[in-house]
Amino acid sequence: MATLQIEKWERWFLYATVVVLVAFFIAIIASIGEAGIHLPTDEAQVDPAAVASGDVPPFDHPGVYEQPDGSYQAVVVAKAWSFSPAEIEVPAGADVEFVVTSTDVIHGFLIADVAVNGMIIPGQVLKVNATFDEAGVYDIICHEYCGLAHNQMFGQVKVGGAG
Numbered sequence: 001m002a003t004l005q006i007e008k009w010e011r012w013f014l015y016a017t018v019v020v021l022v023a024f025f026i027a028i029i030a031s032i033g034e035a036g037i038h039l040p041t042d043e044a045q046v047d048p049a050a051v052a053s054g055d056v057p058p059f060d061h062p063g064v065y066e067q068p069d070g071s072y073q074a075v076v077v078a079k080a081w082s083f084s085p086a087e088i089e090v091p092a093g094a095d096v097e098f099v100v101t102s103t104d105v106i107h108g109f110l111i112a113d114v115a116v117n118g119m120i121i122p123g124q125v126l127k128v129n130a131t132f133d134e135a136g137v138y139d140i141i142c143h144e145y146c147g148l149a150h151n152q153m154f155g156q157v158k159v160g161g162a163g
């Protein structure tokens with residue numbers, strides 16, 4: 001009888017495993033289809049050395065640019081250990097597309113209080129969007145260890161003239 005009990009529980013574990021796998025699979029499909037969540041893709045490749053010498057648009061002019069549709073594009077170059085520009089100013093409610101690359105090593109690109117959490121990989125272009133509904137100062141943090149002064153590598157998004 002004891003053996004049968006074990007088999008019963010093993011069978012339950014098998015069922016549970018299948019249920020969990022199917023649930024996770026459905027969650028992945030739903031996240032892609034319903035929520036539009038996806039892994040960053042190869043938006044573009046750039047030569048980090050050419051970016052460093054200012055030869056690659058739009059990275060030859062880092063800054064914030066208002067778009068014809070009223071949104072903003074922030075072009076950011078990361079290098080050890082700073083973001084250029086270090087301050088990005090937009091009005092409250094702004095939709096901002098960040099276009100970011102690195103001239104040297106891998107950096108992080110995390111913006112506090114909004115859903116921006118990316119990796120800046122030399123040779124790759126990171127594109128992420130965020131909407132800043134509330135006025136305030138949002139810290140941009142490098143959260144990938146990138147060397148001695150990694151802990152001092154940050155920037156700010158100033159929304160609605162705050163700060």
Ligand code: CUA
Nearest residue numbers: 107142146150
């Ligand atoms: Cu850049 Cu840590």
